[in-house]
Amino acid sequence: RDNNRVGNWAVGTSVLYTPGAPNSVTASLPAFDQIWISEVMPSNTASFQDNAGEYEPWAELYNSGSNSVNLLANGYYLTDSYTNLTKWAFPNGWSVTNNGRLLVWCDNEPGQTTPTNLHAGFMMNSASGSVALVRVSGGATIVVDYVNYYLVGAGESYGRYPDGTGATLQVFHYPTPGAMNNSLSSGANIRINEWMAWNNTTTVDPADGESDDWFELYNAGTGGVDLTGFQLAGNLMTNNVTKVPGGTTIPAHGFRLVWANSRNTVSGPDLYVDFGLSKTGDTIALYAPDGTVVDSVVFGAQLRDVGEGRWPDGYDTVYQMPLPTPGSSNRLLTINDFALTSASNAVLSWNTQHGRQYRLYYTDSPTNSVWTKTTNDDFKPTGNTFSTNISLSMPDATRFYKILQLVD
Numbered sequence: 001r002d003n004n005r006v007g008n009w010a011v012g013t014s015v016l017y018t019p020g021a022p023n024s025v026t027a028s029l030p031a032f033d034q035i036w037i038s039e040v041m042p043s044n045t046a047s048f049q050d051n052a053g054e055y056e057p058w059a060e061l062y063n064s065g066s067n068s069v070n071l072l073a074n075g076y077y078l079t080d081s082y083t084n085l086t087k088w089a090f091p092n093g094w095s096v097t098n099n100g101r102l103l104v105w106c107d108n109e110p111g112q113t114t115p116t117n118l119h120a121g122f123m124m125n126s127a128s129g130s131v132a133l134v135r136v137s138g139g140a141t142i143v144v145d146y147v148n149y150y151l152v153g154a155g156e157s158y159g160r161y162p163d164g165t166g167a168t169l170q171v172f173h174y175p176t177p178g179a180m181n182n183s184l185s186s187g188a189n190i191r192i193n194e195w196m197a198w199n200n201t202t203t204v205d206p207a208d209g210e211s212d213d214w215f216e217l218y219n220a221g222t223g224g225v226d227l228t229g230f231q232l233a234g235n236l237m238t239n240n241v242t243k244v245p246g247g248t249t250i251p252a253h254g255f256r257l258v259w260a261n262s263r264n265t266v267s268g269p270d271l272y273v274d275f276g277l278s279k280t281g282d283t284i285a286l287y288a289p290d291g292t293v294v295d296s297v298v299f300g301a302q303l304r305d306v307g308e309g310r311w312p313d314g315y316d317t318v319y320q321m322p323l324p325t326p327g328s329s330n331r332l333l334t335i336n337d338f339a340l341t342s343a344s345n346a347v348l349s350w351n352t353q354h355g356r357q358y359r360l361y362y363t364d365s366p367t368n369s370v371w372t373k374t375t376n377d378d379f380k381p382t383g384n385t386f387s388t389n390i391s392l393s394m395p396d397a398t399r400f401y402k403i404l405q406l407v408d
Contacts, residue, residue: 004166005032007135007142030137033074034065035096036166037133037147039159040106041175043126047155048177051117056107057124059131059147060177063096064164070095075136076144078104080122085134085141088121103177106131127151127246151246153228161290171229171289185288188225190250191295192284193218194309194321194330197277197302201355202324205259206268212261213277214326215284219250220314227256229289232273234260235282240275253313257327270327279304322405323351333405336385346390350403352381359404360388366400378406 002008010025018024039060041047050056059078063069069076071090079087091113096102105117106124113119124131132146147169149158157175161168161183174182195215196202205212219225227244234240248271250256258271277284285296297318299308307321309330323331337349352358357378361371379386390401 002032002166005144006146007032007144030142032144033063033067033069033135034164035061035063035069035076035133035144036160036164037131037145038062038101038163039157039172039176039181040124040131040147040149040152041157041177042124042129042149042152043154043156045154047175050105050107050112050119051114052109052112054107056105056109057126058177059104059106059120059124060159061096061102061104061133062163063098063100066098068095068097068100077134077136078106078120078122079132079134080106080124080129082130082132085132085143086136091118094118101178151228153226153246153248156226156228158229170291173226173229173289183290185290185292185294188227188230188288188294189219189221189314190225190227190230190286191218191220191310191314192216192286192297193255193313194307194325195277195284195297195299196305196307196321196324196326197282197299198279198304198306200304202305202307203326205261206270207259207272208261210261212259214260215258215277216309216326217250217256217258217271217286218310218313219252219254222252224249224251224254230294231287232258232271233283233285233287234273234275234277240273242273242275244271255327255329322356333403335403337387340392341389344392346392347387348390348401349385349387352384352386352405356381357406358386359406360390360401361404362399362401364399371402374401 037059042057044055044057046055071094072092076090077086079085081087105119107119108123109119110121128150130148133144135142135144152158157172159181161170161181163181176182193216197213199211199213227248228246230244232242258273260273260275260277279302281300283298286294288294307324308318309321311319311330311332313329319332322333325331335350339347341347357380359378360374362374363371
């Protein structure tokens, strides 16, 4: 029978293996009705109201078979506890028609049941938990189907796709009580915006006080995005994948810092993934709950304390980031001001990174392969900006300048 049905399995205690012979626990089992727990919504805070006008958790049963199934007559129960499989029996008069669905409000308010609204005698856990469909037949208590869910976000559901199959379960951003499950992702415009795979002195992970690898997510959309059920992956050849915790959101044009330090059990505003980044080159990817790639980056060998990222935020063009900005808008080394103070002098100002040294070069043609230093000594700024005087010995000539930030 169907291997996806846990009720079709048994443990062999007398003979553990039978190669070339019938299994030692072979038994005649009743055929399963084709009923599945198709979808559950543990945290229904503002999406769907029951017949009492309340937002309650619910579970949906789907009958993929060709015959209607009377739940009471066939000995069915629903439970949220594996230690109490017959916790709540279906009352008289309820069936799941062929290719039909039955919505059950799991709110521990059976007194609110009406001919068109069924309320179970237990409350589904809103954070993480289980729901099982159980049948008592021939003296045996059999788990027909079950769903274990973990940190499903408010307003989202969890279940099977396609309907009526046992293998694949996922988070649904568009719950569909009483209708076919919708596997479409939320259309989130989330970008992997900046990353640093060789963090030596720039920023410190508050969880351990160490300079860990990190990357940054940016919401380039106009609305907030719930990342519940999304997955972050690094070094795709080794299948390093971390599921984003339930309830993780990014507001419109907001940022979320992710520490890549092979630890994913830390709480707080930042995210933690169970993989690190290689300074010799690596891959980072973000997947929607339906498995589609939301965004990915592939980068080569990195410089110490120099990140890479998109500029402007969310765009496709990637630059080195000598001024890393984890959790905020990206910045490049930019000119702040170029002001003439006289016919023969100008002041050039640019933003700087503390502890870095800079060189200023000039040439009379951008195609010239030779650039000349303006001074013999490197500039050593002590603040966030730096200004220097430039002598304009030939005020009528065209001249080009470039600023070089030195790397240790």
